[in-house]
Amino acid sequence: MQDIIINNIFSVTPQNFYTVANEVYQFQRTNNGVFKEWCSMFNDESLMMNEANTPSSINHLSFISHHSFLPISFFKTNRIITTEYTPEVIFESSGTSQTINSQHLVKDISIYKRSFFEAFTLFYGDIKEWCIIGLLPSYLERNNSSLTMMADELIKASGHEDSGFYLYDFDKLEKVLLKQESTKQKTLLLGVTFALLDFAEQHSLQLKNTTIMETGGMKGRRKELTRAEVHSIIGKGFGVDKVHSEYGMTELLSQAYSLGEGRFSCPPWMKVLVRDEDDPLTIRESGRGVLNVIDLANVHSCSFIATDDVGIVYEDGSFEVWGRLDNSDIRGCSLLVV
Secondary structure, eight states: OHHHHHHHHTTOOTTTHHHHHHHHHHHHHHHOHHHHHHHHHTTOOHHHHOTTOOGGGOOHHHHHHHOOOEETTHHHHSOOOSSOOOOSEEEEOOOOTTSOOOEEEESOHHHHHHHHHHHHHHHHOOGGGOEEEEEOHHHHTSSOOHHHHHHHHHHHHHOOTTOEEOOSOHHHHHHHHHHHHHTTOOEEEEEOHHHHHHHHHHOOOOOSSEEEEEOOOOTTSSOOOBHHHHHHHHHHHHTOSOOEEEEOOTTOSOOEEESSTTOEEOOTTEEEEEEOSSOTTOEESSEEEEEEEEETTOTTSOSEEEEEEEEEEOTTSOEEEEEEOTTSOOOTTOOOBO
């Protein structure tokens, strides 16, 4: 049963997304004690108990109107697992010394790898055509970051001799980027926001063949800036018209990407919805509010997560993130302020 669900996840289409989501929902509703208890609090029984709601009859309206999403904060205080297992990997959010960090107990790390490799191919093409450079100093200083694992796997898969992590050696990083520019090598510079800003301010470059991707996160290193301000500084520093972005978090096994202007798109097995801030059970496919995420790759934890991120979802499913709810923690991948 689990193998069938996993195969369905990565072959999902827009037409059958909610059918597959319902399969995952029923699997988790039955085998995830925390999720089951949460759903029961809202009498979220109809999708499980109503015989009329067979997978073939599920549509987006019935699914959204009946479904409960688990608050993301539950990953701080509970073991969010579907079926009992010993995790292969435990991803942990960085946070601060004053916060409780989230933990994502990953049963099968191959699902995460499949998710980010297929998403990268979807948005950027063959990984072997790229030189991948990671500028993630704060994440490399700990060993349980999902972002670090993703970057490391992309670096290895690229096979390029200059792919790798560059911490605080900006002089070496400049030489490597200029080398790639001289050969017109497609290069991805994947960096945490504060490090990209530091590098851009210390080394002014004109990059024509390099894609800059920021992952968010000031981590208290710099004054908080809006995304537009960050992209303006990085764009001018590197001579690029657009700055790409990655939307991911410890509690997810999928990422959305922005190819510029801060508007994100999801891979087929991920969808972002919007909920009313004053009525969290009012969920829509588009509009302004707080973001809910369906991440089907989270098949062994929870695929239905109510985040603390505020933004807008457009009718085509793309979305923007404006900031966080005032009472939410500022975490390692914290988003930029409005």
